[in-house]
């Protein structure tokens with residue numbers, strides 16, 4: 001299947017790249033060092049529609065197609081994965097609201113997220129259940145005109161900065177994946193508390209927290225979609241989410257490659273630029289080839305998500321996520337090598353890309369889980 005980007009896609013790439021070069025790269029090291037959440041940059045990015053680009057136009061978003069939003073994510077991560085993560089994840093969970101939420105949820109929350117006023121979060125993982133989503137233990141008990149929620153949610157991106165979140169809980173605890181329901185939870189409700197996780201290897205500008213849900217009461221109108229259908233609803237977004245992480249990985253790898261090329265053009269040893277050593281130019285050639293292959297697979301997955309070809313999208317998105325995240329870490333590692341000792345310190349971005357790329361092999365389904373999915377599809 002041939003795949004070409006349109007002129008509009010190219011224009012989006014150029015616009016995000018310009019934003020990244022001007023607003024993100026120059027402050028990336030400072031945000032990483034201070035573990036500083038880039039709220040001002042998130043608000044500025046929203047002016048250009050780079051925050052939650054897929055939110056529909058009628059709710060203040062850009063209504064971008066999947067390929068466009070893939071390009072936005074890729075370029076944000078190319079500029080800096082930490083800030084890119086914070087900006088690109090500002091609308092976590094909104095796909096559930098857009099697809100299955102009631103009108104009041106869309107009107108109340110989507111415009112505020114799209115215009116950068118606030119962020120949302122998606123609360124699925126728990127301390128004891130990460131890969132095994134169907135095993136979650138957070139419960140929702142019916143009580144009069146509402147539900148009472150109890151449980152702990154772990155590794156929640158935007159946990160301390162979001163004003164709203166989508167939480168997965170058991171409404172029929174003995175039914176496994178057939179008993180899970182999605183709830184909209186306003187984060188200022190009594191009983192919601194957060195504990196920031198501030199000792200991350202990478203993407204340090206991105207906010208991460210454990211969210212404790214202690215007797216949190218929500219009205220029945222906060223149910224998103226159907227009772228006991230939350231897992232099936234969630235599954236509809238797996239291919240899209242995995243394609244997004246693949247684009248993060250491509251962006252980080254491209255950023256690491258750009259930094260390595262720049263350094264190889266500057267640094268001299270034995271009276272010549274290091275790029276003139278065949279060992280270095282071959283390294284750069286291999287890095288560039290891996291990035292391009294991962295990008296092609298990612299766009300291919302994005303086009304299947306856009307066409308809603310569910311089985312094909314599921315397979316390609318897992319392949320793209322697996323391949324792009326693996327090569328992202330390899331390329332970032334070689335980027336450090338091209339820098340020699342300078343790659344081991346924070347004076348250059350090489351070590352940051354190396355730390356930042358690593359997350360793409362873990363979240364939204366680990367590499368091992370992606371291999372399980374691909375094997376299920378092909379065997």
Ligand SMILES: Cc1cc2nc3c(=O)[nH]c(=O)nc-3n(C[C@H](O)[C@H](O)[C@H](O)COP(=O)(O)OP(=O)(O)OC[C@H]3O[C@@H](n4cnc5c(N)ncnc54)[C@H](O)[C@@H]3O)c2cc1C
Nearest residue numbers: 122123124125129130131155156157362363364365366368
């Ligand atoms: C920075 C960061 C941000 C995150 N953001 C969010 C978020 O916003 N919302 C959210 O809900 N979650 C989020 N997560 C959680 C993330 O999705 C999980 O960490 C991930 O799914 C893995 O789950 P786990 O950590 O419990 O690892 P485990 O599931 O305990 O896995 C441990 C190891 O066992 C392997 N393994 C497990 N099951 C199998 C199997 N069946 N076959 C083969 N190998 C297997 C895994 O591949 C892994 O190597 C985030 C995590 C991080 C680190």
